[in-house]
Amino acid sequence: MTNLELIKSISNPSPSKIVLVVIDGLGGLPSPETGKTELETANTPNLDRLASWGICGLTDPVSPGITPGSAPGHLALFGYDPVTFTIGRGVLEAIGIDFDLQPGDVAARANFCTVDETGLIADRRAGRISTEKCTELCQLLDGLVIDETRIIVCPVREHRFVIVFRGEGLNAEVSDSDPQQVGVAPKPITALNAEADRSAAIANQFVARAKTTLAERYPANMILLRGFSRLPQWPTMGEIYKLKAAAIASYPMYRGLAKLVGMEIMDTGTSIEDELATLKKNYTNYDFFFLHIKGTDAAGEDGDFDRKVRIIEQIDTALSELISIEPDVIVVTGDHSTPALLKGHSWHPVPILLYSKWCRPDRVSEFSESACLSGGLGRLPATKVMPLAMANALKLTKFGA
């Protein structure tokens, strides 16, 4: 029995409410000057209050030493083992631009690239053309119909775009055209099983048409495709946890990930206050809320220690609103660490606090990496967060008699 099957077998609907606040890239590293991390530097009276009422710890999103991408980090928090539940590159790219992928669609991640006069790849990223240029070129390629399959082409950023093949009987089991190196020709797309022959042919025809269309568009005179994939068919959070789950996130990627596990997506604004207002507005209609805050990760990626501190303080202020609503369970954590010092995601474990009437409080009275070290949750895989939240909401019955 997998972990999800176990939870599914003992979960029950109930009126109690769970709020999972994901502060993206929350964990940090100490500033060499002060010896304090971003979270330790920030003045966070509300988080500290929750920490002292509740129980704290540190999570490993994947496992010790592994730096997670956004998808594995979130799937783990939703209770889905990120090593088992993987998402194709094409689907992830489509999700990241809020593309409304349908069950039959096949999505591919694509690059504009430069080929020389003999057709060999000279630059896999076409000199990183501007997003505006990318948008213009995508319009040239968008809307073709090949063998009753509609091909939708959407810009992402710089040289990156998404291709979605929409029609009957498509199959994603085809190889990449992107050889991931320069000095060679793009590879023909081949079927990886017999059912994928037609899909490979359609993709190859599309590439040929694109080559003609782009012939005079140096440096973006060719395209490279990879990561053909379809929406995964996973058990939903409704099925597993019997929850009516709502996602409140201002960035497409996180709305997309939430949709993959069956959450309903709430319209919301871009600020933390907007997101909390959305939560309040929808509070009676759902019993689980995933609230995602992006600013911390962006500041960490930029190496901006002080901005990350300020955003944590803004979140803290806004949280007084959440506390006043009195959800049965509040969890505050991150999907991974993004230390400003490393300017990127990292492998360091992530602080977590869980507050409910039924948690067994520890002696931690401050929400910080170092205080969480001695917390009652200890160090735990992030996939255990949902079972703990469910238990604290009294939504799980006994396992075994």
Next chain:
Amino acid sequence: MTNLELIKSISNPSPSKIVLVVIDGLGGLPSPETGKTELETANTPNLDRLASWGICGLTDPVSPGITPGSAPGHLALFGYDPVTFTIGRGVLEAIGIDFDLQPGDVAARANFCTVDETGLIADRRAGRISTEKCTELCQLLDGLVIDETRIIVCPVREHRFVIVFRGEGLNAEVSDSDPQQVGVAPKPITALNAEADRSAAIANQFVARAKTTLAERYPANMILLRGFSRLPQWPTMGEIYKLKAAAIASYPMYRGLAKLVGMEIMDTGTSIEDELATLKKNYTNYDFFFLHIKGTDAAGEDGDFDRKVRIIEQIDTALSELISIEPDVIVVTGDHSTPALLKGHSWHPVPILLYSKWCRPDRVSEFSESACLSGGLGRLPATKVMPLAMANALKLTKFGA
């Protein structure tokens, strides 16, 4: 995807250097007089310095409560799950005497034993004959050729020796002759699959020849064989971690274990200073160094608390040399605990410290069992040590996008 497959998929070569110092049997138990373990009793300014700069914790080599042998203890530290990656008894015995086992060889662990006039086993260890006697008897048995298979016989210690069958088409899937009890006859060796018939026949012929040769050599008038096995075919550390790995160990067993996972074996002397000189000499040519120190385990096995303390202090002094080289990552730990009070390996978790520029330091400022309890690494499976070292050396990319 297994843990090793995951790491392999995200590891990259880089110039950064990792040094893994294994102090064999490092963990201990407190002396009833002082309440302090061997490590807590020792004066260790350098280890304490590393602990205060770095991050500490406790490892479980196999899992809580399990006392590991040397092989599982080391394999776990190299990142190989010791319950999955097992080594046959014959191979292990050959490795332990620095025997240069070849890929086609079949090795068996053997005992001289005593049989009575009816052929029943009276003593499985032939009264623990001396190592000199064992060596003399091995020479009598060594060098036979049966069915084009050369049989190499090497003494180990007391009644123990190794038999290596070398030739074409051998198969290790044969049963033991050792019934592991007295009062019964040695068992005929039988093939466990059809391909092993010839190998079983060769082994039985060898046993018959040995019986004749030893007839007048009471108490060592017969032999018992067990653990027929071949060199395992495992992914190497080079393949998994993309490391150029060097092993520095003065005892054969540890060189042999390192060789099994693809490390290159450095010539070195017997003292800690010799080993560190070897490291310095080879420092530019490798990016991973496994440095093994045996003395602590031997002192623990002898029940010599004070000697174990003294050896830890010698190691500490020598480590100032290692610190001055400034490797990117230093890990100091043991393969298991060997408390002098228990005079043997034990199940107690093992102190670990990891120092790198990118670790998130904790408040531990002393390298000891009790201080490590509140360390930032928490309590972790020893198989996570390599992923953590790799992460801290910035040799792992993100998992998932």
